[in-house]
Every structure is written in structure tokens, then in C-alpha cells.
Amino acid sequence: MKLSHLIAIAAISAGTGGTAAALTLTIEVTDARSAQGQVSAAIYNSETGWLKIENAVQTQKVPSAGDKTVLVFTGLAPGRYAFSGYHDENGNGKLDTNVLGLPTERYGFTGSGGLMGPPSFSDAAVDLQADTTLRVTLR
Amino acid sequence: MQDFLSHDTTRRSALQRLLGAGALSLPALGLPLAARADAATAQAFEAQRAAHPWTQAFVGVQADVAPMAMTLHGKLPPALHGALLRNGPARHQLGGMRYHHWFDGDGLLQRYKLGPTGITHEGRFVRTEKYLADTAAGKPVISGFGTFLADGKPPTGPDSLNVANTSVVKHGGELMALWEGGSAYRLDEATLETRGVKTWSPDFAGVPFSAHPRIEPDGTMWNFGVSAMAGRLALYRVRPDGVLATATTLAVPDIAMVHDFAVTEKHLVFLLPPLVFDVARMKSKMSFLDAHVWKPQLGLRVLVLPKDALDKPQWFELPTGFVFHIGNAWEDPDGVIRLDCMRAADAWHATVGLKEVMRGHFGTEEFAHLTLVEIDLKARRARQQVLPQASEFPRIDPRRVGQRHQQLFAALRLSPGDRPGYDAVMRHDIGRGHTDHYRYGADVMVEEHLFVPRPGSTREGDGWLVGTALDLAKGRTLFSVFEAQRLADGPVVQAEMPRLMPFGLHAIHVAA
Numbered sequence: 078m079k080l081s082h083l084i085a086i087a088a089i090s091a092g093t094g095g096t097a098a099a100l101t102l103t104i105e106v107t108d109a110r111s112a113q114g115q116v117s118a119a120i121y122n123s124e125t126g127w128l129k130i131e132n133a134v135q136t137q138k139v140p141s142a143g144d145k146t147v148l149v150f151t152g153l154a155p156g157r158y159a160f161s162g163y164h165d166e167n168g169n170g171k172l173d174t175n176v177l178g179l180p181t182e183r184y185g186f187t188g189s190g191g192l193m194g195p196p197s198f199s200d201a202a203v204d205l206q207a208d209t210t211l212r213v214t215l216r
Numbered sequence: 217m218q219d220f221l222s223h224d225t226t227r228r229s230a231l232q233r234l235l236g237a238g239a240l241s242l243p244a245l246g247l248p249l250a251a252r253a254d255a256a257t258a259q260a261f262e263a264q265r266a267a268h269p270w271t272q273a274f275v276g277v278q279a280d281v282a283p284m285a286m287t288l289h290g291k292l293p294p295a296l297h298g299a300l301l302r303n304g305p306a307r308h309q310l311g312g313m314r315y316h317h318w319f320d321g322d323g324l325l326q327r328y329k330l331g332p333t334g335i336t337h338e339g340r341f342v343r344t345e346k347y348l349a350d351t352a353a354g355k356p357v358i359s360g361f362g363t364f365l366a367d368g369k370p371p372t373g374p375d376s377l378n379v380a381n382t383s384v385v386k387h388g389g390e391l392m393a394l395w396e397g398g399s400a401y402r403l404d405e406a407t408l409e410t411r412g413v414k415t416w417s418p419d420f421a422g423v424p425f426s427a428h429p430r431i432e433p434d435g436t437m438w439n440f441g442v443s444a445m446a447g448r449l450a451l452y453r454v455r456p457d458g459v460l461a462t463a464t465t466l467a468v469p470d471i472a473m474v475h476d477f478a479v480t481e482k483h484l485v486f487l488l489p490p491l492v493f494d495v496a497r498m499k500s501k502m503s504f505l506d507a508h509v510w511k512p513q514l515g516l517r518v519l520v521l522p523k524d525a526l527d528k529p530q531w532f533e534l535p536t537g538f539v540f541h542i543g544n545a546w547e548d549p550d551g552v553i554r555l556d557c558m559r560a561a562d563a564w565h566a567t568v569g570l571k572e573v574m575r576g577h578f579g580t581e582e583f584a585h586l587t588l589v590e591i592d593l594k595a596r597r598a599r600q601q602v603l604p605q606a607s608e609f610p611r612i613d614p615r616r617v618g619q620r621h622q623q624l625f626a627a628l629r630l631s632p633g634d635r636p637g638y639d640a641v642m643r644h645d646i647g648r649g650h651t652d653h654y655r656y657g658a659d660v661m662v663e664e665h666l667f668v669p670r671p672g673s674t675r676e677g678d679g680w681l682v683g684t685a686l687d688l689a690k691g692r693t694l695f696s697v698f699e700a701q702r703l704a705d706g707p708v709v710q711a712e713m714p715r716l717m718p719f720g721l722h723a724i725h726v727a728a
Contacts, residue, residue: 173418176465177446179373181421189370216372 388458
């Protein structure tokens with residue numbers, strides 16, 4: 078794990094694609110409401126495990142930087158990945174919802190799906206074959 | 217007319233007629249399909265403007281409205297000193313893109329400041345999330361109630377579409393702009409600046425809080441909110457000091473579009489027109505409005521909830537119809553609720569007519585008529601009497617909310633000719649069946665007028681009827697004060713200004 082992490086960093090600094098064994102997915106999370114709390118996120122690699130945190134490939138919690146919070150997932154094998162994250166503004170460790178079940182904190186996914194509720198894994202997934210940076214706009 | 221699809225067909229064929237008449241040249245625009253509809257709406261509207269002066273009321277404004285002193289004829293009663301605040305959809309297009317439905321325009325809070333030296337008018341847009349995002353982009357980027365943008369930002373919930381454009385309330389010392397399907401927006405009363413959404417409790421953050429709260433004489437405010445996606449009706453009771461006392465939700469089968477409700481001494485009363493939300497339509501990328509289906513076979517359902525048992529609904533049924541507004545309701549000792557509302561035969565105005573006006577077209581379908589409803593809680597039946605007055609924007613003496621009332625004030629459609637809206641105001645005596653009215657004239661489009669009680673008096677209807685109207689021929693906005701019991705005498709005070717404001721919705725009077 079440590080080696081692949083180093084390789085990923087080397088790849089970034091060299092400005093080239095990653096190696097086949099250890100890619101880096103960088104997610105720039107924008108449109109947080111504030112710099113309070115943290116951005117909590119996970120990436121998944123299958124429809125069956127999608128949005129079940131115990132099935133996540135990796136998880137991250139990063140203090141919210143407000144306008145743009147950067148999350149870096151490293152050491153990833155080539156393949157399809159989907160990102161799900163939310164801004165845990167009050168730091169209570171969960172995506173708060175109202176009495177109707179609608180989120181009251183901002184959340185976001187890769188891809189453009191999810192017009193009504195979360196997108197499917199396939200709508201959110203991206204094919205990772207090189208080090209990649211994506212933007213996720215919270216909503 | 218039997219279902220929503222036939223309405224839609226009507227609209228499409230109207231568009232085809234326009235295209236056939238050469239009013240539009242879509243291919244020349246070179247716009248992607250989704251965008252083309254909005255530019256086409258703008259072009260259709262422009263093509264109609266010269267021939268139809270009424271379209272001035274739907275042009276809209278693009279920026280906050282600077283203060284202007286009105287020319288006052290007469291002397292304002294000191295009891296009216298303070299302000300009349302009116303909300304309404306006002307930014308109907310942006311970046312050449314025009315909304316498809318009147319209700320999509322951003323809310324403009326207009327203030328008529330009433331003082332000893334006269335009346336000053338100004339207006340400020342509510343800075344909703346949608347207003348700010350659209351403004352930053354220079355075009356609509358978030359879908360509206362009746363306009364779906366295929367390339368728009370995905371909604372996060374009801375407040376994504378919230379334009380805070382329907383009414384205004386002052387309660388517990390707080391001024392709020394209201395919309396039917398989302399949160400209230402808090403405003404600074406001194407500057408009209410937007411402070412942000414109102415959160416009644418963490419559990420009810422972002423839950424709809426309708427534009428028609430009912431404030432009882434003791435200051436208790438009741439309200440509701442329809443969550444179409446969740447199929448639930450939210451219910452709120454707010455103490456006179458503005459603190460939430462009760463909030464709950466109730467599952468409602470075939471949840472309908474509900475704009476208004478009524479309170480009585482013991483009950484809340486909802487009229488559910490059979491304009492029913494269909495989640496599958498929403499998922500297939502229709503506008504929120506177009507995701508509703510007209511199901512006349514459901515009739516017009518009446519939901520009565522005891523105030524002390526909000527989870528114990530009683531259901532009644534009236535003949536199919538559509539209702540935006542209720543005047544008031546009260547119950548007699550025999551357990552009969554008596555309610556008055558403005559009822560139309562179907563939802564044509566909501567689903568088609570208010571789209572047509574955005575394209576400069578006026579349809580002549582049937583208008584809403586004053587209708588008296590009796591709901592007999594013991595005999596478990598409801599019935600209605602439809603009266604001849606074509607009218608809207610019903611208001612009563614606010615001291616009678618939920619209690620027996622005899623007088624109803626409203627905008628009246630007498631004979632404005634081939635244009636939308638109202639040309640008169642009326643007071644209808646419900647007990648005697650007598651109507652007193654004043655007709656402004658065919659060239660004047662009458663906005664909602666409201667009753668302000670005379671201080672020191674307790675007699676129902678003793679006070680003034682106050683409201684605004686758009687003089688289409690002269691391009692002026694009028695502000696009128698009537699002795700409420702003598703409307704036919706005409707305004708006792710009138711002011712005017714040489715600018716025509718967008719036709720607005722609901723208003724309140726705030727004493728100085």
C-alpha cells in the first residue's frame with residue numbers, strides 16, 4: 078500500500094498517467110455551503126456494493142475547505158469506480174435528512190445521473206485507466 | 217379535456233398554429249432542442265405584444281425596482297399608515313429564455329409605503345437559491361414549476377425550484393416570502409433583503425410550507441405543505457410568538473396539487489382537486505406541473521382533520537373541480553362546516569391557461585366561480601352551490617378567520633373582454649346573497665384587494681378594501697382605498713404611478 082501510494086505520487090509529480098497497478102483518482106468537491114465540518118466520501122467498484130459503506134473500496138473524511146475540497150484516492154487498480162460524498166457540515170457523522178427523508182446537507186456523485194434520488198452505480202461510474210481528476214458539484 | 221394529455225395536445229396544436237402562421241422560425245435559431253422551447257416562448261410572446269395590451273402585465277422586470285413616489289388623490293386614513301406588501305412572479309425571462317408558465321417567475325416583493333405624506337412604491341427580488349444561480353449564469357439553469365430544463369442542474373429537493381413568489385406573511389415579528397412547494401424565505405423588513413430560508417425545526421428543514429398560512433384571531437398560525445415526492449401532507453401549528461408548536465406529516469393517497477386550505481374552530485379543511493402527482497412522469501423528465509395528471513374520476517376530495525387529532529382524517533367528496541383559493545370556513549353547532557372557495561370545472565388554467573399567457577395568448581375557458589360548500593360531519597356528506605360570480609383572490613375580515621363570517625371580498629371578472637384577469641372588485645354578502653361591486657373598467661387589470669379593519673371597531677367588514685390594479689391603456693399602476701361597505705361609490709383615495717408592474721399575487725397590510 079505504501080509503495081503504490083509513492084508510485085501514485087511520483088506519477089502525479091511526473092505529470093504522466095499512473096501505472097497499471099496503482100492509479101490515483103482525485104475528486105474536487107465544490108459548492109459546499111461552508112468551511113464547517115468535513116466532506117465524507119467513498120468510492121465503490123460494483124453495483125452490488127454501491128452506497129453500502131461496508132463495501133466501499135476506500136473512504137475518506139477531509140475537513141471542508143469551502144469552495145473546493147480535494148480528496149485523493151490512491152493505489153487503485155484500473156477499472157470502474159463511482160464516487161459518493163456529502164458535506165457533513167455539523168460533523169455528526171451522518172447525512173442529515175428531514176422528516177420526508179430528503180437530505181438537508183449537500184451531497185454529490187460522479188456522473189450526471191440521479192435526477193430523483195441517487196444515481197445507479199453505472200450512471201455514476203467512470204472508467205479509470207490513468208490518473209484522473211474529476212469535479213463533483215454538491216447539491 | 218378529460219385528462220391531462222388532451223390539455224397538452226391543445227397546447228401543442230396552438231404552438232403548431234403559431235408555427236404555421238410563420239410567427240416563429242425555429243431552425244434559424246440554431247439552438248439545441250431543449251433550449252429552443254424557451255427562446256420560442258419568448259418569440260411567441262414578443263409577436264403578440266403589440267396587438268394585446270394585457271401582455272404588459274406579463275412582460276416582467278429584470279432588476280429590483282427603484283423607489284418611486286406615487287401621485288396621491290385624497291388623504292390616506294392614518295390607520296392605513298405602514299405598508300402594503302405584495303409578492304408575485306416577476307422575472308419571466310432571462311438571457312432570451314422565457315419560462316413556459318406564469319408561476320415560474322422569480323418572486324418580486326413589492327412594497328407600497330403608506331404614510332402621511334403619500335405613497336412610495338419599490339420592489340426587491342427574493343434572493344432564492346434559484347434566483348442566484350440563474351442570475352450568475354445569465355439564463356435559467358434550474359428548472360421551474362412548469363418549465364423543465366433538460367440541461368439544468370439536478371434538483372436536491374423542493375427548494376431547488378423555490379422562487380418564493382406567491383405570497384408574504386408577517387408572523388411572530390418575522391417577514392417571510394412564501395411559495396407553495398418549499399421553504400419560506402425570511403426577509404429583512406426594513407430593507408427587504410433576503411436573510412435565508414426559514415427552518416421551523418431540524419426535522420422540517422426543506423419541507424414545503426405553503427403560501428397560504430391561516431392566522432387565527434389569537435395569533436396562532438396554521439399551515440401545510442404538500443410533498444408530492446413523498447406522498448405526504450405536512451402540517452404546522454405556530455404559536456403567536458413565532459415558535460413552532462406542532463409539526464407532523466400525514467400520508468395522503470393520490471396526493472394532489474393543493475394551494476390553499478381553511479381552518480375552523482376545531483378542524484383543518486383541505487380541498488384536493490384531482491390533479492394528481494405521478495412520480496413516473498417526474499422521472500421521465502417532465503416539469504413538476506406536467507408530472508401531474510388530471511383524474512376527474514377521483515372527484516374533488518375533501519379532507520377534514522380535527523385540530524386535536526391530526527392523524528385522524530375524515531374524507532368527503534364533491535363533484536370534480538379545481539380550486540386555488542378558499543375564502544374562509546367555519547362550523548355551526550350542528551357540526552356542519554361552511555366554506556367558500558373559487559371553483560373551476562377543471563385545472564385548465566393551472567395546466568394550460570397560465571402557460572398560454574406566457575406566450576401572449578389568452579384562452580376563453582371557463583373561469584373560477586364563487587362556490588359555497590357545506591360539509592356535514594355527522595351526516596358524512598358534502599355538497600356545493602356554484603354562484604354566478606366569476607372571481608378570484610377571495611379575502612375576508614381577518615378578525616373572522618375560522619369563525620362565522622358573512623362577507624367575502626374578491627376580484628371580479630365582469631366584462632374585461634378578450635383578455636385574462638379581472639376588471640372589478642366585489643363584496644359578497646354570503647347570508648343575503650347580495651353583491652356590491654366597483655368596476656375599474658375593461659382596460660384595468662385588477663390585482664388582489666384585501667380588507668383592513670377600522671381600528672376600534674369590531675363589526676365585520678367595517679374598514680377599508682385596499683388594493684392595486686394595472687391600467688393597461690395608460691401604462692400606470694393604481695393604488696386604491698375603498699370604504700369596504702360602499703364599494704360601488706368608488707375609491708375614496710387613489711394613487712397612481714407611471715409604470716406598470718408585473719401582475720402579482722397575494723398581499724398583506726402591515727400597520728406602521
